[in-house]
Amino acid sequence: MLNNSNEKFEKKLEQIDINKEPPTNDTERQYYFIKKARKYVKEESEKLGRPLFFATVTFGCQMNARDSEKLCGILEKIGYVEAAEDEADFIIFNTCTVRENANMRVYGRLGQLKPRKKKNPHMMIGLCGCMMQEPEVVEKLKTSYRYVDIIFGTHNIFKFAELIVTRFESQRMVIDIWKDTDKIVENLPNDRKFSFKSGVNIMFGCNNFCSYCIVPYVRGRERSRDPEAIISEIRQLVADGVVEVMLLGQNVNSYGKNLEHPITFAQLLERIEQIEGLERIRFMTSHPKDLSDELIEVLGKSKKICKHLHLPLQSGSSRILKEMNRHYTKEQYLELVKKIRAAVPDIALTTDIIVGFPGETEEDFLETMEVVKEVQYDSAFTFIYSKRTGTPAATKEDQVSPEVVKDRFDRLLHVVQEIGSQKAGALQGTVQKVLIEEINAQDEHLVTGRLSNNSVVHVPGGADLIGKIVNVSLDECKGFYYLGTLAEGR
Numbered sequence: 152m153l154n155n156s157n158e159k160f161e162k163k164l165e166q167i168d169i170n171k172e173p174p175t176n177d178t179e180r181q182y183y184f185i186k187k188a189r190k191y192v193k194e195e196s197e198k199l200g201r202p203l204f205f206a207t208v209t210f211g212c213q214m215n216a217r218d219s220e221k222l223c224g225i226l227e228k229i230g231y232v233e234a235a236e237d238e239a240d241f242i243i244f245n246t247c248t249v250r251e252n253a254n255m256r257v258y259g260r261l262g263q264l265k266p267r268k269k270k271n272p273h274m275m276i277g278l279c280g281c282m283m284q285e286p287e288v289v290e291k292l293k294t295s296y297r298y299v300d301i302i303f304g305t306h307n308i309f310k311f312a313e314l315i316v317t318r319f320e321s322q323r324m325v326i327d328i329w330k331d332t333d334k335i336v337e338n339l340p341n342d343r344k345f346s347f348k349s350g351v352n353i354m355f356g357c358n359n360f361c362s363y364c365i366v367p368y369v370r371g372r373e374r375s376r377d378p379e380a381i382i383s384e385i386r387q388l389v390a391d392g393v394v395e396v397m398l399l400g401q402n403v404n405s406y407g408k409n410l411e412h413p414i415t416f417a418q419l420l421e422r423i424e425q426i427e428g429l430e431r432i433r434f435m436t437s438h439p440k441d442l443s444d445e446l447i448e449v450l451g452k453s454k455k456i457c458k459h460l461h462l463p464l465q466s467g468s469s470r471i472l473k474e475m476n477r478h479y480t481k482e483q484y485l486e487l488v489k490k491i492r493a494a495v496p497d498i499a500l501t502t503d504i505i506v507g508f509p510g511e512t513e514e515d516f517l518e519t520m521e522v523v524k525e526v527q528y529d530s531a532f533t534f535i536y537s538k539r540t541g542t543p544a545a546t547k548e549d550q551v552s553p554e555v556v557k558d559r560f561d562r563l564l565h566v567v568q569e570i571g572s573q574k575a576g577a578l579q580g581t582v583q584k585v586l587i588e589e590i591n592a593q594d595e596h597l598v599t600g601r602l603s604n605n606s607v608v609h610v611p612g613g614a615d616l617i618g619k620i621v622n623v624s625l626d627e628c629k630g631f632y633y634l635g636t637l638a639e640g641r
Contacts, residue, residue, distance in 0.1 A: 156391070160228070160340065164189075177309065177336045184312040185228050185340075191319040192230035195273060203241065204234035210256065211247025213435065214370075214399055215280055217350040218308055219245045222279070224340035225311045233342075241275045243301075246282035248365055250537040254282055261296050268298045275318065277301040279308060283328060284369035285541070293324070302326045305355075305370050309336035331371045337380055345588065347618030348395040348431075349388050353381055353419065357401035359438060361465075362476045362543040363508060363536065366401055375407050378414055378422065385426055394620060395431035395586055396423070403434045404441035417446040424455050430620055431586065431603070432456045436463065439487055440478040451494030458495060459529075459605040462488070463503040467522030468515035471508055475544075481522060488526050499529040499574075499604035506563055507536040507556030509547035516559050523566055529574050529604070530631070531567045535560055575606065576628040582638045583608075585623040587616040607632040 164186045173183045196203050205226045209219040222243055223233065231241060244260065247253045261276070268274050276299045282288050283304040292299055301314050306329040318325045335355070343349050356371040357364075385396055398420075400406060407414040423432055432455045439462055450456055466472050469480040479487075491498060504519060523531065535556055538545045585608045591597035598612040600623075609632060610623050622638040 156387075177334065178338050181309060181312050181336070181339055184316050185225065188229040188312050188315045188319070191316065196230065199273070202232045203230065204239045205231040205241040205243070206234060206236040206239035207243050207245060208236060208260070209245045210253055211245075211249065211281065213350055213397065214352070214401070215245050215247060216344075217352060217399055218280070218305075220343055220350070221308060221339060221341045222311060223342035227342055228340045229312060229315065240271070240273060241277065243277035243279065246278060246280035248280075248282040248285060248288075248369060248539070250534075251539070252537070254288065257282060258296075261299065265298060275300040277303075279303045279305075279311075281305055281366070281369040285365075287540075289326065289328060293326070297324065300324060302328070304328045306330075306332040306334070309334075309339055333374060335374055335376055337376075343393075345618075346392050348397070348586070348588070349393050350397045350399050351381060351384055351388070352376065352400070353398045353403060353416075354400035354406050358405070359402060359440075359478075360476060362474060363505065363539070365539040365542055368541055370401060373402070373405060373409060375410050377410070378407070378419055381419065382422060382426070385423060385429065389426060389428040392618065394429065394618065395433065396429065398423075398432065398434035400434075400436070402436065402438040402441060404437050404443070404446065415443070415445060417443065417449045420446075420449050420453070420456065424453055429455065433459065433605075435461050437461060438463070439484050442487060442491075444490070447490050447494045450491070450498075457603045457605065458497055459499045459501070459603065460491060460495075461501045461503075462491075464519070464522060464526075465503060465505050466508060466511070466515065467519035468511070469518075471511055471515050474510060475505075475508060481518060485522065485525060497604070499606070500526060501605075502526075502528050502531045504531055504533050504563065504567075505536050506533060506560045507551040509536070509544055509551065510549040511536075511551055511559075516563075520563065520566060523563070523570065527570055527574060528567065529606075530571045533560060533563055533567060572630050575631055578602070578604075578606070578625050579628040579633070580625065582622050582624050584620050585610065585635070586620050587612065587618065589617060590614060602633075608635050609633070610635045610637060612637065 163182055167183050167186050169187045174180045192203055207219045207222050209215050236242060244257055246257050264276060278299055283302055292302060300318050303314055307327060314325050314327055354373060354375040356373045357367045358373045360367050404416050406416040406419060465475055465477060467481050583602050585600040585602055587598045587600040589599055591599045591609055596611060597609045598616050600608050602608060608623055623635040624638045625633045625635045627634045
C-alpha cells in the first residue's frame with residue numbers, strides 16, 4: 152500500500168511544471184515546491200558526488216514528534232537521505248519551549264555546530280517548533296547565530312519545502328514566523344517512525360491559558376481537523392499496516408467545538424472504533440475540565456480504546472488550581488477519578504504535577520500529596536515549576552525558594568515511585584495482549600512491547616514479532632516493567 156501511495160505522489164509531481172507560477176491551493180503549492188527543491192538537492196548532490204544527508208532532532212512532546220515525521224517525509228521526498236546527526240548536510244531542530252532549560256539546550260547544540268558549518272558551507276541548519284514563536288528568541292538567533300539557514304514556527308510547518316527553495320535561491324537566512332493561523336493543510340508527505348503505529352493529529356492549539364503555560368501563545372488557538380479527514384487518514388494508515396493510533400492534541404477533550412458542524416471527542420472516538428483492522432486507540436492529552444460523562448461512557452464500552460488515561464492534576468490544592476487557571480477544584484478532580492474508575496475498573500491513570508508554583512505553601516503541597524495517595528496513580532510526571540516569560544505566573548512575586556521546591560519535589564517523587572511500584576505488580580501471573588514494538592536495546596534475544604495500560608513488557612522473541620499483538624504470560628514484575636513469555640494462542 153505504501154508503494155501505491157508513493158506512485159500516486161510521483162504521478163502528481165510529474166504533472167507539475169516548475170517553470171510556471173506556483174499554485175494557490177496550499178497542498179498543491181507545496182507539491183510544486185517539493186519538485187523544485189528536488190532539483191536543487193539533485194544539483195548539490197551531483198557536485199558532492201554523493202547523496203545529501205539529513206537529521207531531525209526533536210525536543211518536547213508527542214505533537215512535536217509527529218511534526219518531525221512530517222519534516223522527515225518532506226526531506227525524503229526532495230531527495231535527502233536520513234543519517235546520523237554527525238553526518239548530516241541538513242540538521243533541523245524541532246524545538247520545545249515549555250521549560251527554560253529546553254531553550255538553553257538548543258542554543259548549546261547550535262554553538263557546537265558553528266565550526267562544522269564553517270568547514271562545510273553547503274551544510275544547512277533549520278530551526279522550527281514552539282521556541283521559534285518567541286520574538287526574543289528569533290532576535291537572538293538573528294544577531295548571535297547568523298549561520299542558521301531556516302527559521303519557522305508551529306503554524307506553517309507545511310511550508311517547509313517552500314522555505315528550503317527560498318533558502319537555495321536567496322542564499323540568505325530565511326525567517327518565516329506566523330503569529331497565528333486558522334489553516335490546516337492536509338495530505339502532505341510524512342515518514343512514520345513505526346510501520347505498525349502512528350500519531351494522528353486531531354486538533355492544534357489550545358484555548359485554556361493556564362497561568363504557567365506558554366503553549367497557547369506558541370501553538371495558537373484551538374483548531375479541530377474535519378472528522379472525515381481524520382477517519383480517512385486512519386483508514387489509510389490501517390491499510391498500510393498500522394494497528395494502533397495515538398490521537399494527538401493539546402486538549403483532545405475539547406475537539407470539535409469550533410467545527411462548522413460540531414462533534415464531540417466521544418463521538419469521534421465512536422467513529423474511529425468502527426474502522427476495521429484498527430486494534431488499539433490511544434489519545435493525549437486530556438484536560439479534566441472537559442472530560443465529559445459522555446466520554447467516560449465511551450471509555451467504558453469501547454473494545455479498542457486502551458486502558459490508560461493521562462489526566463493532568465498539576466496541583467492538589469484548589470487554591471493553587473484557581474491561581475493556575477485550571478477551571479476545576481480538587482474535589483471535582485477526585486469525583487472525576489471515581490467516575491472513570493467505576494466505568495473502567497482496570498484503567499491505568501497517569502498524571503502531571505507541578506511543584507513550586509508561585510505562592511504554593513506547605514499546606515498546598517500536602518494537599519497534592521493527599522490526592523496522589525488517594526488516586527493511586529500508576530505513574531506521574533513530576534516537574535519543578537519553570538518560569539516562562541509572557542505567562543501570568545511569571546510576574547508573580549511570591550516565587551518559592553529553590554531549596555523548598557527541591558525538598559517538596561524529592562518527597563513527592565518518593566511517594567509517586569512507591570505507589571507506582573506497588574501498582575505495577577497487579578497483573579503479574581496473568582496473560583495479557585502485548586503489542587510488540589522493537590528489539591530490546593539491552594538484549595537482542597528479547598523484544599519489547601506494551602500492554603493496553605501502557606506498561607512495558609520484555610519477552611523472548613525476534614524481529615518477526617514486531618508490529619504484532621500477541622498473548623504474553625506476565626511472569627515477573629520488575630518494578631516498572633514485566634518479564635514475560637509467549638503464551639498459547641498468540
